[in-house]
Amino acid sequence: MHIGEERVGGALVIAPEGRVDSVSSTELERLVVSRIDAGEKRLVLDLSSVEYISSAGLRVLLMAAKRLKGPPAALVLCGMGPSVRTVLELAGFLPLFAVEAGREQALARVRG
Amino acid sequence: MEPVSTRRLSVPATDDGIRAALDALEALTASHGLSKAVTWPVGVSLDEVLANVVRHGLEGRGGEATVDLEMRLDLGVEPAECEVVVVDDGPEFDPLSVPEPDRALGIEERPIGGLGMALVRRLMDEVQYERRDGKNRLRLRRRLVAMEA
Numbered sequence: 001m002h003i004g005e006e007r008v009g010g011a012l013v014i015a016p017e018g019r020v021d022s023v024s025s026t027e028l029e030r031l032v033v034s035r036i037d038a039g040e041k042r043l044v045l046d047l048s049s050v051e052y053i054s055s056a057g058l059r060v061l062l063m064a065a066k067r068l069k070g071p072p073a074a075l076v077l078c079g080m081g082p083s084v085r086t087v088l089e090l091a092g093f094l095p096l097f098a099v100e101a102g103r104e105q106a107l108a109r110v111r112g
Numbered sequence: 113m114e115p116v117s118t119r120r121l122s123v124p125a126t127d128d129g130i131r132a133a134l135d136a137l138e139a140l141t142a143s144h145g146l147s148k149a150v151t152w153p154v155g156v157s158l159d160e161v162l163a164n165v166v167r168h169g170l171e172g173r174g175g176e177a178t179v180d181l182e183m184r185l186d187l188g189v190e191p192a193e194c195e196v197v198v199v200d201d202g203p204e205f206d207p208l209s210v211p212e213p214d215r216a217l218g219i220e221e222r223p224i225g226g227l228g229m230a231l232v233r234r235l236m237d238e239v240q241y242e243r244r245d246g247k248n249r250l251r252l253r254r255r256l257v258a259m260e261a
């Protein structure tokens with residue numbers, strides 16, 4: 001799986017591409033954990049290039065949200081297409097996350 | 113074009129096997145011009161089912177164990193239908209018997225896990241489990257229409 005990364009100011013944007021399934025989600029998890037362990041506090045997950053996400057990927061999102069809870073840390077999701085949004089909705093996950101439409105709004109929000 | 117297109121394959125009970133199965137589903141649906149906008153629920157559900165089978169049912173048997181798949185596309189109906197049957201010879205286990213996680217819990221209390229089959233139930237039109245000839249047999253079926261929650 002290709003995972004894009006871009007640093008914008010004090011925030012890091014992580015953008016996985018393709019399927020976030022039970023196999024590829026371990027790659028995403030490894031990357032997110034390593035960035036948080038390295039001290040990253042403001043994370044944007046841009047999901048605009050994700051084809052679909054299964055529960056293994058949701059677990060990575062949940063783990064990241066738990067670890068980045070409360071100021072000054074923050075996690076914001078953006079770029080959700082219908083498939084990603086539907087899975088989060090069906091799982092009852094949408095209320096658990098800060099969600100913005102695009103990357104610019106997400107960056108504004110994650111900076112507080 | 114034949115109205116019904118099928119693909120049978122066996123994959124090892126490993127991560128590579130899961131990847132191969134998901135790739136095969138994509139190849140089959142794409143070869144008939146079906147958009148990912150309508151096929152993704154089947155992909156998510158197949159991933160959930162295979163992850164359960166590989167990580168639990170056949171755990172520890174590695175590359176020796178295999179999972180048999182039968183994918184079937186019916187293009188003779190409107191909308192087209194996709195059916196996937198997943199067969200494994202692990203211990204008897206009905207994934208539909210797993211209780212649903214409590215969606216009312218907040219982010220701190222939300223357990224990690226237990227979500228997969230809840231999603232499959234909501235994404236598929238039909239899910240059937242059967243223990244036959246010493247094997248678990250799970251059948252998933254969905255009409256390929258766009259879906260939004």
